[in-house]
Amino acid sequence: MSDREVQIDLDGLDATLELAIKGDQSCFGDLWRALNPRLERFLYAQGAMGDPPASDVASETWLQVAKGLPGFKGNYADFRAWVYQIARNRMVDAVRARARRPIASMEISELEQRASLEDLAAGVADRSQLQSIIENIKKLPAAQSEVLMLRIVADLSVEETAKAMKKTPNAVRVLVHRALSSLREEIGDDQT
Amino acid sequence: MRRFFSLLRNAMPFSNAYQDVNTLAGDDLTTEPMFSQLRQFADAPPESGAIPIALLMEFNAAKRRVKGRKKYRFGAGALFATIVLVPSLAYAGVLPTPIGRVVANIVDAVSAPIQSILNAVSIPVELPSLSSKVESNAAADGAGPVAELSSEPTVSPAASPTEQSGGVASQEGPKGENGGAGIELAKSSDGASDDIRKEAGTKATSTPEATSTPEATSTPEATSTPEATSTPEATSTPEATSTPEATSTP
Numbered sequence: 001m002s003d004r005e006v007q008i009d010l011d012g013l014d015a016t017l018e019l020a021i022k023g024d025q026s027c028f029g030d031l032w033r034a035l036n037p038r039l040e041r042f043l044y045a046q047g048a049m050g051d052p053p054a055s056d057v058a059s060e061t062w063l064q065v066a067k068g069l070p071g072f073k074g075n076y077a078d079f080r081a082w083v084y085q086i087a088r089n090r091m092v093d094a095v096r097a098r099a100r101r102p103i104a105s106m107e108i109s110e111l112e113q114r115a116s117l118e119d120l121a122a123g124v125a126d127r128s129q130l131q132s133i134i135e136n137i138k139k140l141p142a143a144q145s146e147v148l149m150l151r152i153v154a155d156l157s158v159e160e161t162a163k164a165m166k167k168t169p170n171a172v173r174v175l176v177h178r179a180l181s182s183l184r185e186e187i188g189d190d191q192t
Numbered sequence: 193m194r195r196f197f198s199l200l201r202n203a204m205p206f207s208n209a210y211q212d213v214n215t216l217a218g219d220d221l222t223t224e225p226m227f228s229q230l231r232q233f234a235d236a237p238p239e240s241g242a243i244p245i246a247l248l249m250e251f252n253a254a255k256r257r258v259k260g261r262k263k264y265r266f267g268a269g270a271l272f273a274t275i276v277l278v279p280s281l282a283y284a285g286v287l288p289t290p291i292g293r294v295v296a297n298i299v300d301a302v303s304a305p306i307q308s309i310l311n312a313v314s315i316p317v318e319l320p321s322l323s324s325k326v327e328s329n330a331a332a333d334g335a336g337p338v339a340e341l342s343s344e345p346t347v348s349p350a351a352s353p354t355e356q357s358g359g360v361a362s363q364e365g366p367k368g369e370n371g372g373a374g375i376e377l378a379k380s381s382d383g384a385s386d387d388i389r390k391e392a393g394t395k396a397t398s399t400p401e402a403t404s405t406p407e408a409t410s411t412p413e414a415t416s417t418p419e420a421t422s423t424p425e426a427t428s429t430p431e432a433t434s435t436p437e438a439t440s441t442p
Contacts, residue, residue, distance in 0.1 A: 133230050
């Protein structure tokens with residue numbers, strides 16, 4: 001896709017966002033279809049591999065978005081950053097709630113994880129490599145792992161990532177740099 | 193200076209990291225082979241394109257909530273503007289005189305209990321009377337002698353019948369023997385003022401004698417004696433307050 005097509009697409013999503021803010025239901029559906037797949041994958045990779053289930057957290061995120069959308073101001077890039085900011089908060093809430101009330105039956109949760117991974121990683125050729133890179137990223141400090149997930153899986157720019165994490169763009173760049181250095185060292189150690 | 197800082201930067205141990213961060217344009221992540229599987233995972237096509245019904249219901253509920261909130265804010269703002277603006281405009285004389293009188297009556301009816309309470313606790317507070325201001329505005333807007341007479345220096349705020357009785361109440365009600373008498377006195381004086389306003393108000397505004405003659409306000413029989421104000425007979429009898437001999441004749 002050329003830069004011109006990307007620009008047209010973003011302009012179209014800006015207009016879609018404006019209509020959705022005014023109350024157009026179909027435009028809200030378009031926004032959901034444009035953002036939800038990556039959001040679920042981000043939540044899956046950012047959470048403990050489907051625990052809590054990414055689809056549940058994504059649903060809570062979108063409910064919060066639907067509540068706050070009439071008062072939202074900004075363009076599509078701001079909207080994406082806002083959605084992922086809500087998703088981060090809901091994920092933190094879900095992890096805390098899960099820690100307070102652990103699920104008794106582990107077999108069901110394992111089945112859920114497997115089913116979720118099967119659904120989400122349908123187009124991935126080498127799933128074991130995907131699993132290992134996600135686990136390596138999860139070993140990093142929380143901010144570094146989160147910034148990598150937002151930049152790679154959610155496909156946010158540096159500025160959008162900074163808004164979603166409430167940091168400055170330079171802080172995001174530093175976190176990315178440190179995360180890359182740590183990952184290279186760790187993968188090099190594993191290979192040797 | 194710039195050379196000094198460049199030498200210092202090269203000498204520092206974190207200089208490489210500093211240069212890497214500044215040259216990091218963000219494209220490393222999109223070309224890094226380490227993340228190829230992760231990018232593939234993120235770019236995978238969505239499994240379903242149907243938005244959940246519960247989400248649409250929540251979206252519609254949020255729309256209704258915002259509309260209701262807008263209506264509520266508009267109504268509250270309009271009510272507040274009405275409460276604040278209408279008496280202000282009436283006081284400034286912008287509103288037409290009949291509307292101003294109606295507003296003045298409402299404001300006096302609202303402020304009378306407060307004034308009676310303040311007088312009962314012996315705090316000598318005189319709330320500004322909107323009705324007198326409206327009357328004076330109407331007189332100023334009117335033609336001829338009324339306007340001239342109402343603007344004469346002999347006309348004081350104490351010249352109106354309502355403020356005569358109010359002044360008596362504030363002078364005599366108070367620090368006397370007991371507070372109960374003060375309450376009775378204030379109530380009776382307020383009742384008298386209302387009666388006086390109803391009966392003699394139109395005459396007082398329409399006739400120059402009623403507002404401008406000092407005799408009408410300073411006669412002891414009409415206003416300043418305790419008998420004339422504290423007893424119901426004295427305030428309600430036409431001889432004491434509302435007769436032309438007592439108030440409007442020179």
